[in-house]
Amino acid sequence: MSYLGVGVSPGNVPVYHGSNLKVVDRRVRLVELVLRCLICGLAVLAAVLIGSDTQVKTIFGVQKRAKFTDMKALVFLVVANGLAAAYSLVQGLRCVVSMVRGSVLFSKPLAWAIFSCDQLMTYLTLAAVAAAAQSAVYAKLGQPELQWMKICNMYGKFCNQVGEGIASALIVSLSMVVLSGISAFSLFRLYGENKGKNSARW
Amino acid sequence: MSYLGVGVSPGNVPVYHGSNLKVVDRRVRLVELVLRCLICGLAVLAAVLIGSDTQVKTIFGVQKRAKFTDMKALVFLVVANGLAAAYSLVQGLRCVVSMVRGSVLFSKPLAWAIFSCDQLMTYLTLAAVAAAAQSAVYAKLGQPELQWMKICNMYGKFCNQVGEGIASALIVSLSMVVLSGISAFSLFRLYGENKGKNSARW
Numbered sequence: 001m002s003y004l005g006v007g008v009s010p011g012n013v014p015v016y017h018g019s020n021l022k023v024v025d026r027r028v029r030l031v032e033l034v035l036r037c038l039i040c041g042l043a044v045l046a047a048v049l050i051g052s053d054t055q056v057k058t059i060f061g062v063q064k065r066a067k068f069t070d071m072k073a074l075v076f077l078v079v080a081n082g083l084a085a086a087y088s089l090v091q092g093l094r095c096v097v098s099m100v101r102g103s104v105l106f107s108k109p110l111a112w113a114i115f116s117c118d119q120l121m122t123y124l125t126l127a128a129v130a131a132a133a134q135s136a137v138y139a140k141l142g143q144p145e146l147q148w149m150k151i152c153n154m155y156g157k158f159c160n161q162v163g164e165g166i167a168s169a170l171i172v173s174l175s176m177v178v179l180s181g182i183s184a185f186s187l188f189r190l191y192g193e194n195k196g197k198n199s200a201r202w
Numbered sequence: 203m204s205y206l207g208v209g210v211s212p213g214n215v216p217v218y219h220g221s222n223l224k225v226v227d228r229r230v231r232l233v234e235l236v237l238r239c240l241i242c243g244l245a246v247l248a249a250v251l252i253g254s255d256t257q258v259k260t261i262f263g264v265q266k267r268a269k270f271t272d273m274k275a276l277v278f279l280v281v282a283n284g285l286a287a288a289y290s291l292v293q294g295l296r297c298v299v300s301m302v303r304g305s306v307l308f309s310k311p312l313a314w315a316i317f318s319c320d321q322l323m324t325y326l327t328l329a330a331v332a333a334a335a336q337s338a339v340y341a342k343l344g345q346p347e348l349q350w351m352k353i354c355n356m357y358g359k360f361c362n363q364v365g366e367g368i369a370s371a372l373i374v375s376l377s378m379v380v381l382s383g384i385s386a387f388s389l390f391r392l393y394g395e396n397k398g399k400n401s402a403r404w
Contacts, residue, residue, distance in 0.1 A: 070347035073336050123328055123379065130329035131336035134275050138340070139348070145272035146341070148350040177325065184386035191387065192394005 025104045029095055032182050035175050036092035043085035043125075043172045047078045049165035055158035066155040073128075073135040074162065080128035081169055084176065087121055111187040118180040125173040132166050227306045231297055234384050237377050238294035245287035245327075245374045249280045251367035257360035268357040275330075275337035276364065282330035283371055286378065289323055313389040320382040327375035334368050 054067045068074040091114070139159060142150035152159035257268045270276040293316070300307070307313055341361060344352035354361035 071345065072339065119379070119383075126325060126328060127332035130332035134333035134336050135340075137274065138337075138350070143273065146350075146353055148340070148348075151348055177321070181321070181386075184383075185390045185393065188387045188390035189393040191391040 022102075022104060026099070028182060028186065029099055032179065033092060033095040033099065035179050035182075036088045036095060039172050039175050039179070040085050040088040040092060042168045042175075043081040043088065046165045046168035046172060047081040047085065049161055049168060050074050051078050053158055053161040053165070055155045057154055059154075066151070066158045068162070071135050071139070073131040074165075077128045077132040077166070077169055080124050081172060084121055084125050084172055087117065091117075106190070108187075108190055111183070111190060115180070115183045115187040118176070118183040122173065122176040122180045125169065125176050129166065129169050129173050132162075132169070136162060136166060224304075224306060228301070230384055230388065231301050234381065235294060235297040235301065237381050237384075238290045238297060241374050241377050241381070242287050242290040242294060244370045244377075245283040245290065248367045248370035248374060249283040249287065251363055251370060252276050253280050255360055255363040255367070257357045259356055261356075268353070268360045270364070273337050273341070275333040279330045279334040279368070279371055282326050283374060286323055286327050286374055289319065293319075307388050308392070310389075310392055313385070313392060317382070317385045317389040320378070320385040324375065324378040324382045327371065327378050331368065331371050331375050334364075334371070338364060338368060 050068050054065060056063055056065045058064075068078065136159075138148055139162075140150065140152045142148055252270050255270055259266050259268070270280065307316075338361075340350055341364075342352065342354045344350055
């Protein structure tokens with residue numbers, strides 16, 4: 001590969017460094033691809049579970065319908081998971097292309113872009129899960145001090161489905177945490193300056 | 203420094219690499235120290251603002267007192283910011299010690315520990331802010347579909363102080379985001395394998 005010789009005389013770069021790098025890179029890329037597919041699937045599942053959730057109850061002769069738009073936190077969760085699914089699809093395709101080509105990520109601007117987007121999506125999905133989980137706690141337990149009443153004893157089926165959606169979204173955000181670790185690794189190893197010691201130790 | 207020669211013949215490691223590394227490391231350490239101090243101060247401020255917040259109202263002859271424990275999300279925020287403050291204090295001291303000694307972070311287990319703790323604290327503070335912000339939105343605007351009423355028109359002063367606390371906690375979590383980027387850099391650059399090209403380009 002051309003990058004191995006730039007600015008360093010050939011004798012300073014043993015061949016195993018290059019193949020070692022490629023093996024690590026291939027494994028990292030594979031884990032990344034699996035995670036991106038998982039995120040894409042689970043984010044769609046979470047968005048569909050919550051977005052399609054509805055329950056009709058007749059209370060004192062009046063029909064009331066519970067839907068996810070009644071709670072802004074759930075709208076935020078659906079939007080965040082929709083974005084995460086679309087983003088993971090695009091990134092998954094990038095992974096497949098670079099695996100097929102066998103290329104190693106060595107462009108700093110691209111690594112920075114992937115790192116920044118991964119970080120952003122991680123914080124976005126995590127914040128959405130936290131807000132939705134907090135709302136779910138209020139819906140399940142109420143907050144008697146503020147006279148916010150429980151609604152899950154009225155809309156049991158609705159609440160259960162929301163719970164499944166939040167669980168799915170939680171796995172999405174935990175996978176995003178791992179992924180942003182991977183993209184941090186892919187970016188910042190490009191700034192390494194102590195090749196000799198570390199390749200000997202790990 | 204002893205790490206510069208291990209596994210590489212002396213001719214392969216120009217002196218500017220070592221000093222370059224130390225300059226970068228000193229700057230990174232300085233930014234880290236400033237951020238850790240900022241976080242420590244603002245996290246204490248957020249915890250005090252929210253923890254000490256209280257307002258008494260007489261409604262139909264009955265005295266009612268609003269306090270932060272009425273809302274579980276605020277308790278979570280106070281705890282998360284207390285932890286962030288204590289953690290930043292310890293890490294800040296570590297920064298000062300290593301700046302005084304002039305040592306460069308080169309222990310992978312230590313770098314992994316710092317990275318993991320920073321990540322954990324970042325996600326913890328961010329989740330706490332998201333949950334508290336969601337609760338604040340309900341308190342400010344209510345959620346008429348669920349018959350959760352606004353409480354901020356009753357407890358205006360209480361809500362304002364909570365708002366200031368959440369703003370302070372938001373800056374804490376954004377600073378933690380930058381810090382976890384820095385600790386990712388400090389860790390993963392230890393895995394760099396392409397010294398020649400990158401030190402020539404950046």
